[in-house]
Amino acid sequence: TPSDISTALQLGIEHSVGKLSSKHERDVLMQDFQDIDVVFFPRDGSTSTPAHHHADFTFKTYAPIAFRFFRELFGIKPQDFMISMCDKRLKEIRNPGASGSLFFLTNDDRFIIKTVQKKEAQFLQELLPGYYLNFSQNKKTLLPKFFGLYSYSTSSGQRNIRIVVMNNLLPSVYQYQVKFDLKGSTHKRKASKNEREKKCPTLKDLDFKTELPEGFGVDPTIYDSLTRTLERDVRVLRSFKIMDYSLLIGVHKLTEVSRSWSVSEADSRLRSASGGASSIDAVTATARLGRIHAYTTSGEAVMLFIGIIDILQSYRFIKKLEHTYKSILHDGDAVSVTSPGFYSERFVNFCKSSVFTKRIGKKLRYYYL
Amino acid sequence: TPSDISTALQLGIEHSVGKLSSKHERDVLMQDFQDIDVVFFPRDGSTSTPAHHHADFTFKTYAPIAFRFFRELFGIKPQDFMISMCDKRLKEIRNPGASGSLFFLTNDDRFIIKTVQKKEAQFLQELLPGYYLNFSQNKKTLLPKFFGLYSYSTSSGQRNIRIVVMNNLLPSVYQYQVKFDLKGSTHKRKASKNEREKKCPTLKDLDFKTELPEGFGVDPTIYDSLTRTLERDVRVLRSFKIMDYSLLIGVHKLTEVSRSWSVSEADSRLRSASGGASSIDAVTATARLGRIHAYTTSGEAVMLFIGIIDILQSYRFIKKLEHTYKSILHDGDAVSVTSPGFYSERFVNFCKSSVFTKRIGKKLRYYYL
Structure with a gap:
């Protein structure tokens, strides 16, 4: 069961972070990106691993030194990471996509754990x-x-699971009216009736065009910074022949009251939720990178939580066949699965012309710069 | 002749830097490290290249975007780089090593151009x-x-030259009493009689032990910072299986008078020598990284100019055979050609225990921190 998996993962991660903290801090070298640490966890325990109630398993930590370095860059201290990941039960969250992945959220709302396929894990390491x-x-x-890449496999070979640990783009202390998953494509990019009836539905490109025909209005300075960042990010993705990624936008409505206090209020709630950890400022600073103030077509003030998601399905590995197949069935222009260059250009153009527009208005406090 | 070569190089570099400056600035991607720009220079000129007095040649610029980025990191502006490299005749300098390479110095004393073998050029790109x-x-x-990697080859195939552009470790506005080329090895590490008779000889490990039995005394803070930096640098070299590199030390004696003013004086001479370019502060800042104040065994105050040199002869490519051969002939401990791990450890230990020692004394102004 997912709960079984999550407790085994926690055992593995606790051991891995602990082991790493005994290693001297040093610069990251090129071969650290390829390094894999392997530990065997027999049911009855060993001199270095505790006894547990799972079947014997092997836990691998990919690129431990490199990921430690990434966590440091993002202001996450080893102790805090271990507490977030291992101290309390992970919450399983309902699969937001159609990928068949399992998703867990740490109790303090900071990290998302996602199962990935073997090809995706290999690709992340290459990346x-x-x-x-x-x-x-x-x-x-x-x-x-990405804050970590691990695998868990039973000795019987029955189970072999790879997971990545990522930032949680949408902190749950905020309420979202709606989320958008945008690719810049029109083919099948419409939420199902089922999805639309949810409390906070995830809508797609065609829905966006209907709901927000004028896109989100943002301050011109923010607009320039945001679109420049998107262009730079997408150039990286393109250089790795990555496509089929999405722009995820969580829309948090700012009420008359919340406009003045909601942000700092929610931040302090976030702070207390994570136990007042000293590194929380670094975390919120990181989180704020993906936040901007904007206006809807009808003039409502909202805060947007933005990030690019689903980048691990590499074109090279997975998409080539799919493309060959689909391009016969559909007009290439409308299919989201095509070439990385075309995909990235369409994606950025859609963001620049339809998702965000320049709007000069009352300046709210904004967080993206 | 070397002079022929240098003017052809200047043609190529001028064209390369000019072409690059027309390209939009953007982030460096992984594949930029592998990129090669190839331009043909026919004698009679072409739409994009000038006529010249050399035989037809092809000029290659390796990793142009990546090196532009490195130059930027080191505070070297495109325009300044072009002026330094191309505006005046390059000075040929006498080969300081036994490698058979040609060395040129730019007229403004900022850059060294060194010919390298094909294997070395390939290795630098990998690195x-x-x-x-x-x-x-x-x-x-x-x-x-490293600020650039280029190659020049004649159509006849008679000539095929690869060069790297590097920082000049020993600015000629300073006078050096002596230079040391240290490897931490004792085998054959003694300057020839010929060398010792030069005005500024380059001495080796055994000479160092005789001349400075107590090493260079440096302030404890500087000592810690310097040895830490050497450890980090050497870990990188070791990770690439590089060995046989040297620590180069240029010793500039500080006289009673010069103690108080020589440094800033020389800096301002350096400034005027390079035409008062606005980026000179960045250059001297970079240069200063390799400068420390120290005392000789006899108590003389000196300024040391320090850098690690000769890192491109990779163990993997060149040294394996040599090792097999030499380790039979000599005691492994004393041979400088052995394994990268052993080499790096011996190198650092020698620097930490014999080359530099902690000395608490009058604090002079020092530049290394």
């Missing part, structure tokens, strides 16, 4: 040097923040 | 991502600063 290169140049990046 | 990774973490690095 790491470029991912580092991008982050070191482009601090405002909206690409997913 | 670039790790080199970047190191620089982004370790700003004080004493590794060579």
